Structures are given as structure tokens and as C-alpha cells.
Amino acid sequence: xxKPFALIVEDDRDIAEIFNLxxxxxxxxxxxxxxxxxxxxxxxxxxxxxxxxxxxxxxIPGNDILKxxxxxxxxxxxxxxxxxxxxxxxxxxxxxxDLLLLKPVSPLQLRTLASRLIS
Amino acid sequence: xxxxxVVSLSTLWLLLALRYTGREKWLASAKLRLLFIxxxxxxxxxxxxxxxxxxxxxxxxxxxxxxxxLYWMRGVWFWVFTVYTYLLLLLGxxxxxxxxxxxxxxxxxxxxxxLIGALVPWIGNALYLFGxxxxxxxxxxxxxxxxxxxxxxxxxxxxxxxxxxxxxxEAVLESMSDAVxxxxxxxxxxxxxxxxxSLIDSPTSEVVGKPFSQLLPIGLDSIQRWEERSExxxxxxxxDEDHKQYTFDPRVSLLHDxxxxxxxxxxxxxxxxxxxxxxxxLRLARDQALExxxxxxxxxxxxxxxxxTPLGAILGYSEFLxxxxxxxVSEEQVDILEKIIESTxxxxxxxSQLLEQAKIEAGxxxxxxxxxxxxxxxxxxxxxxxxxxxxxxxxxLFRLEDVPNIVIGDERKIEQILLNLxxxxxxxxxxxxxxxxxxxxxxxxxxxxxxxxxxGIPDDMREEIFKPFRRVDDSVTREHGGIGLGLAIVExxxxxxxxxxxxxxxxxxxxxxxxxxxxxxxxETL
Numbered sequence: 001x002x003k004p005f006a007l008i009v010e011d012d013r014d015i016a017e018i019f020n021l022x023x024x025x026x027x028x029x030x031x032x033x034x035x036x037x038x039x040x041x042x043x044x045x046x047x048x049x050x051x052x053x054x055x056x057x058x059x060i061p062g063n064d065i066l067k068x069x070x071x072x073x074x075x076x077x078x079x080x081x082x083x084x085x086x087x088x089x090x091x092x093x094x095x096x097x098d099l100l101l102l103k104p105v106s107p108l109q110l111r112t113l114a115s116r117l118i119s
Numbered sequence: 120x121x122x123x124x125v126v127s128l129s130t131l132w133l134l135l136a137l138r139y140t141g142r143e144k145w146l147a148s149a150k151l152r153l154l155f156i157x158x159x160x161x162x163x164x165x166x167x168x169x170x171x172x173x174x175x176x177x178x179x180x181x182x183x184x185x186x187x188x189l190y191w192m193r194g195v196w197f198w199v200f201t202v203y204t205y206l207l208l209l210l211g212x213x214x215x216x217x218x219x220x221x222x223x224x225x226x227x228x229x230x231x232x233x234l235i236g237a238l239v240p241w242i243g244n245a246l247y248l249f250g251x252x253x254x255x256x257x258x259x260x261x262x263x264x265x266x267x268x269x270x271x272x273x274x275x276x277x278x279x280x281x282x283x284x285x286x287x288x289e290a291v292l293e294s295m296s297d298a299v300x301x302x303x304x305x306x307x308x309x310x311x312x313x314x315x316x317s318l319i320d321s322p323t324s325e326v327v328g329k330p331f332s333q334l335l336p337i338g339l340d341s342i343q344r345w346e347e348r349s350e351x352x353x354x355x356x357x358x359d360e361d362h363k364q365y366t367f368d369p370r371v372s373l374l375h376d377x378x379x380x381x382x383x384x385x386x387x388x389x390x391x392x393x394x395x396x397x398x399x400x401l402r403l404a405r406d407q408a409l410e411x412x413x414x415x416x417x418x419x420x421x422x423x424x425x426x427x428t429p430l431g432a433i434l435g436y437s438e439f440l441x442x443x444x445x446x447x448v449s450e451e452q453v454d455i456l457e458k459i460i461e462s463t464x465x466x467x468x469x470x471s472q473l474l475e476q477a478k479i480e481a482g483x484x485x486x487x488x489x490x491x492x493x494x495x496x497x498x499x500x501x502x503x504x505x506x507x508x509x510x511x512x513x514x515x516l517f518r519l520e521d522v523p524n525i526v527i528g529d530e531r532k533i534e535q536i537l538l539n540l541x542x543x544x545x546x547x548x549x550x551x552x553x554x555x556x557x558x559x560x561x562x563x564x565x566x567x568x569x570x571x572x573x574x575g576i577p578d579d580m581r582e583e584i585f586k587p588f589r590r591v592d593d594s595v596t597r598e599h600g601g602i603g604l605g606l607a608i609v610e611x612x613x614x615x616x617x618x619x620x621x622x623x624x625x626x627x628x629x630x631x632x633x634x635x636x637x638x639x640x641x642x643e644t645l
Contacts, residue, residue: 012428012431012432014429014431014432014435014436015428015431015432015435018431018432018435018436018439019435021435021439021444022435025444085424085425085427085428085431086424087471087474087475087478088420088478088483091487091531094487094489094531095489102427102471103427103428103430103431104427104428104430104431104432104433104434104435104463104467105431105434105435106434106435106438106460106464107434107435107438107439108438
């Protein structure tokens with residue numbers, strides 16, 4: 001069985017690193033992008049099983065990326081975990097995402113929930 | 120004695136006229152006593168007439184008459200007295216006529232009756248004096264005064280002569296601080312009171328007859344608008360030479376004549392400048408308070424938001440360290456890392472509470488009603504709070520009774536309510552247990568019940584504990600930490616969901632918080 005693929009879109013270097021370590025530990029193949037524009041370009045090429053998506057991002061904001069994923073037939077199977085420190089914006093997008101997590105997110109929590117999403 | 124009335128009559132008449140026309144202040148004057156000099160002298164002259172004959176020269180009995188009647192020839196003082204009497208009479212009458220002309224319709228009748236009653240005997244008397252025989256040789260005065268009596272009686276009953284003096288009405292208008300302007304049907308000024316005069320700043324004589332729009336910066340359209348009261352609050356702003364603005368509350372009443380035809384308008388302008396200034400000050404104060412409340416909410420939200428990211432880094436790295444991701448760690452190091460993780464979790468809950476409170480205060484909290492699993496919600500709360508329960512050696516029991524798994528509600532807020540209640544119970548319970556019961560009250564109500572074996576809540580704190588930043592005891596803050604937002608948030612969220620909270624508590628035994636929430640159940644799961 002091929003390993004699940006997770007794209008982590010998070011601008012904070014430390015948080016991105018923690019998410020990366022956490023998901024690698026859960027058996028994911030990961031890729032980290034720290035800019036909305038880059039995430040957009042990558043999503044035109046790859047089909048991740050899970051996207052861990054921050055909302056406040058340089059370049060293109062997370063909500064636009066979420067919209068792009070939802071409107072793209074090719075990414076129909078992709079699960080989106082919205083991870084944000086902005087509770088208000090997060091709440092607005094809760095319905096469109098597969099899971100909403102408010103920061104701080106513990107590595108254990110992320111690992112467990114991501115694995116549950118793709119199972 | 121019979122002459123006493125006759126000599127003082129004209130003076131008393133003038134006094135009546137003065138009083139009736141509102142010149143009381145003249146009545147108070149000491150000079151008024153001078154008016155009685157001539158009557159008193161006359162009275163003296165009458166009594167001593169035999170000695171000097173100043174009143175009458177001769178007294179003759181007409182022997183040819185079957186009824187002998189007294190005849191007299193008038194003396195010098197008689198004519199002095201007569202002239203004086205008629206002068207006073209004339210003065211009083213002029214005053215009355217003036218009032219008749221100026222009075223309101225209602226009172227014009229009164230004044231006319233008074234005038235007739237007074238004038239008839241005097242005119243009759245004058246005619247008699249100058250030789251017109253009205254009743255043969257009889258002195259007509261008593262007969263004519265009978266007429267006066269009738270006229271006065273009529274005035275008394277028909278026009279309530281003594282009830283209200285028209286002057287009272289006029290005095291009210293004149294002393295009113297509201298400007299009163301009477302307009303005719305072509306909107307020309309007919310009358311105005313003192314306040315209106317000072318507003319227009321021209322003497323009455325120059326103002327009467329002119330269209331009001333020439334004198335006041337008001338258009339006909341505004342008058343019509345005020346008349347209809349089409350706006351809940353009409354306002355008129357006038358500016359004086361120093362550009363100081365005055366605000367008036369204008370009222371317009373239509374005046375109709377007897378046949379119901381429009382006769383004019385009554386315009387009343389009330390100066391509400393001061394009230395407006397107070398209102399404005401209040402509005403400013405309110406705006407500032409609202410603005411600072413918004414600032415506070417924004418600041419809290421920003422701070423919470425900015426704190427979350429580094430908290431995530433601390434939490435994440437600590438967990439990796441503990442789990443040996445970066446190399447092996449000793450048992451002691453694991454313990455310390457556990458403490459870091461625990462404190463970080465606690466800190467992140469505080470941040471969440473601050474943010475929640477800020478959002479509620481800013482009125483940004485809205486309900487997000489979606490189907491969710493109660494079972495999963497309870498599991499999350501259980502896993503989050505069991506660490507704290509274990510750390511304190513308390514038993515924590517969750518019971519889900521007769522509740523369908525999927526319900527419709529605001530999942531995150533219900534979770535927050537339950538989490539806050541449980542965490543509050545754990546925090547204040549020294550030993551024993553915390554029990555959580557979730558059950559269905561009826562088709563539309565869900566109950567979340569949290570019972571602890573803590574110290575209980577004193578009666579006077581039953582309401583206080585739900586206020587933000589309040590604690591039963593400040594020493595508790597030092598001992599247990601926290602900022603006193605948990606229950607405040609619970610209450611506010613419950614209110615938002617239109618639910619209610621019940622509290623049963625006994626000192627030394629424990630407390631039970633029960634939250635009732637209106638909720639919908641998914642049809643198929645019922």
C-alpha cells in the first residue's frame with residue numbers, strides 16, 4: 001500500500017516543522033509550502049490525500065485555496081484540515097472544510113485526526 | 120350713608136377695570152389712594168351742604184305734584200365731582216374696550232357684558248344731567264343700576280365672569296418660554312408672544328401682517344410637515360448673529376373658525392437647545408464607550424490570535440522531545456516536559472476563553488447550527504479533562520443517557536459549555552468526584568449536568584460567579600489559577616442559545632450545574 005500524501009500549507013516555520021514531523025510519524029509522505037501562491041501552483045500538479053491548511057498566508061489566503069480545492073474535480077478526494085489561530089475565520093469556513101482545528105494543535109492530535117480522515 | 124355708594128362708584132369701577140385687564144400692579148401702588156380724595160371730599164361736602172351749599176343751592180318741593188318730589192339746584196362741587204366721575208368712568212371703559220378688542224373669543228362676551236352693564240347707567244345719568252327726561256322727574260340712577268345688576272348677573276352665569284379672567288390666559292402666553300406665533304390663513308403673522316418677539320427681533324408693530332417666511336427662515340413646506348407630524352421628531356435650527364445655533368421643537372396646530380373653515384395656524388416653537396446639547400454629550404459618551412469596548416475586543420482578539428501560534432510551537436516541540444523524536448530523554452526530563460505540556464494546554468485554554476469573551480462582548484458570536492455527534496463531543500471533553508482529573512486524583516464520570524447520537528446544534532459552543540463546566544468543577548473540587556450527566560429532557564431540550572463534591576457556593580455569590588472576572592474568593596485565584604471567565608462564558612453562550620442554567624449548591628457538600636439547551640434531534644435517529 002502506498003503511503004498517504006499530505007500537503008502542509010503553513011507560513012510559520014516552527015509550526016510547519018511540527019506538523020511535518022507529526023505527519024511523517026503517522027506514516028504520511030509530506031510536503032511543506034509556506035506561501036499561498038506556491039500552494040496554489042503545487043495543487044495544480046499534485047493530488048494530496050490530506051491538505052493541512054492555514055488561513056492567514058502570504059500570497060493567496062487559505063480560504064481561496066480551500067475554494068479552489070472544492071471546485072476542482074481532480075481534488076474531489078482530497079481531505080482538507082483547516083488549522084488556524086483565527087477562530088472567527090475558522091468558524092466561517094467550518095462547513096467547507098473536512099475538519100477545523102484551532103491552534104495550538106498538539107502533534108498527537110494532528111496525527112490522530114489526519115489518520116482518521118483518510119481511513 | 121346712601122351717598123357713600125354713589126361717590127365711590129366710579130373709583131371702584133376703575134379698580135374693577137384695572138383688575139379685569141390685568142393691571143394688578145397699579146392696584147398695589149400707594150398713589151391709587153389719591154383717587155379716593157375727591158369722593159371723600161364730596162361725601163364731606165354732602166354732609167355739610169347746609170352750611171355752604173357747594174353741592175345744592177336750594178331744595179324745593181313742587182307743590183303742584185301729587186307726589187311731592189325734591190328738587191335741587193346744583194352747586195360748584197357737584198360739577199367738579201361729576202367731571203371727575205366721568206373721567207374715571209371713561210378711563211375704566213377705555214381699558215375694557217381695549218380688552219374686548221384684544222381678547223380671545225371666549226372672553227369677549229364677558230368684557231362686552233361688563234361694558235354694557237357699566238355704560239348703561241352712566242349714559243342714562245348723563246342724559247338726565249343734561250336735561251333729558253327719561254322717567255319723568257325721577258332720578259334714573261337706581262333704575263339704571265338695576266339694569267347693571269341684570270347685566271352683571273348674566274355675565275356671571277353665562278360667561279363665568281369671575282371664573283377665569285382672560286388676562287390669565289394672556290399672561291400665560293406672554294410669560295411662556297415657548298415662542299407662540301398666530302398665523303392667518305395666508306400665513307401672515309397675526310399675533311405673537313414675547314418669546315416669539317425676541318426670536319424674530321423686531322417690534323410687534325413691524326411684524327404683524329407680514330408673511331412669517333420673511334421673518335423666520337422657515338418654509339411653508341416645513342410648516343406643513345410639522346402640521347402632519349409626519350416625522351417622529353421635528354427640529355428647526357436657527358442661528359443668531361454670532362452663529363450660535365439654537366434648536367427648536369416646532370408644533371403646528373390648525374385654527375378653524377366656527378364653520379370649520381381654516382382660519383389660520385398656531386405655531387409653537389420650544390427651545391430645546393440645552394436638551395440637544397445634553398443629548399449630544401450623551402451620544403458622544405456612548406460612542407466613546409462603544410469604541411473603547413470595540414478596541415478592547417479587537418485587542419483581546421489580536422492578542423489571543425498572536426499567542427496561539429507560539430503556543431503551538433511550544434506544545435509541539437515539547438511533545439516531540441518527550442516522545443524521543445530528538446533523542447532519548449530521562450524519566451525526569453519526561454516529567455518536566457509533561458509539566459510544560461500541561462501548562463501550555465492550560466495557557467491555550469485561557470487564550471481561548473479570552474477570545475471567546477471578547478467575541479461575545481463585541482456581539483460577534485453567532486450560532487452555527489449543524490448536525491453533530493454528541494458521543495464524539497463527550498469523548499473529546501472527556502479526553503481533554505481527564506488529564507486534569509487524574510492529576511488531582513479525582514474521579515471523573517461521564518454518563519450519556521437516552522440521547523440520540525446525532526443532534527443539531529452549535530457543536531463548538533456546546534463543547535465549550537461542557538468543557539468549562541467540567542473544568543470549573545475539577546478546579547474547585549479538592550477531593551471526591553465530578554459527575555457529568557447528559558440526558559434528554561424532552562423532544563426539544565438537552566440537559567448537561569455537572570455535579571461536584573467541592574466546597575459549594577455561598578448564597579450571595581450565586582449570581583456573582585457568572586460575571587466575567589469574578590471569583591468566589593480571590594485567594595482561589597492564586598491557588599487554582601484562571602481568570603474567572605469559565606462560567607461567564609458558559610452563561611453567555613447559554614443565553615445566546617436561549618437556554619437556561621440551574622444551580623443547586625450546599626456549602627461543604629458540593630454544587631450541581633445543569634444547563635438546559637433547546638436542541639433539535641435528527642429525525643431518523645429519534
